[in-house]
Amino acid sequence: MIPNVLTNTSTTKSGKKVTHLAWWVTLVLSLALALGTWNPTGNHFIHYISNVDDILSGFKPFGILIMLALWLLAIKSIFQSLGLYGAIVTVVIILAFIWGLQEYKIIDVAEFKQAGWAATLGVGILIWFGLNASIIWKRLTGVYTTDSSAEDD
Numbered sequence: 001m002i003p004n005v006l007t008n009t010s011t012t013k014s015g016k017k018v019t020h021l022a023w024w025v026t027l028v029l030s031l032a033l034a035l036g037t038w039n040p041t042g043n044h045f046i047h048y049i050s051n052v053d054d055i056l057s058g059f060k061p062f063g064i065l066i067m068l069a070l071w072l073l074a075i076k077s078i079f080q081s082l083g084l085y086g087a088i089v090t091v092v093i094i095l096a097f098i099w100g101l102q103e104y105k106i107i108d109v110a111e112f113k114q115a116g117w118a119a120t121l122g123v124g125i126l127i128w129f130g131l132n133a134s135i136i137w138k139r140l141t142g143v144y145t146t147d148s149s150a151e152d153d
Helices: 019-039 045-050 060-081 083-103 112-141
Strands: 009-011 017-019
Touching: 017 019, 017 112, 019 045, 019 060, 019 112, 045 060, 060 083, 060 112
Parallel strands: none
Antiparallel strands: 009 017
């Protein structure tokens, strides 16, 4: 029922089976957060809360708190797994990719809608990479990133 690309599994060195579905789920959730917050179509959270007479009516405060919590978790995961310099390098790589798309005339960032889509999708990719950087680092090096301890000081 689910395509094989979503359900492939890998076996770790310790013999544990890991499914690739988590990669896809975090990608979809990261893009949903970025696109749900703002996108060029006007169907987004910022438009929703900015076009109300009473921002504290109904479920609007709940929605604001949920969106704030999701962004705090996303930002924490980005800086915890990548750090400031890693986040900057990731943003530069995303910008270089967008520049390449511009150079090959695939997109035109001078047009607001296309620049908006590029920025929104770029933020989604940054969130996804922040969520998965530790796993990617483990795959490349065999070591999970760890927090510094008192012995490191």
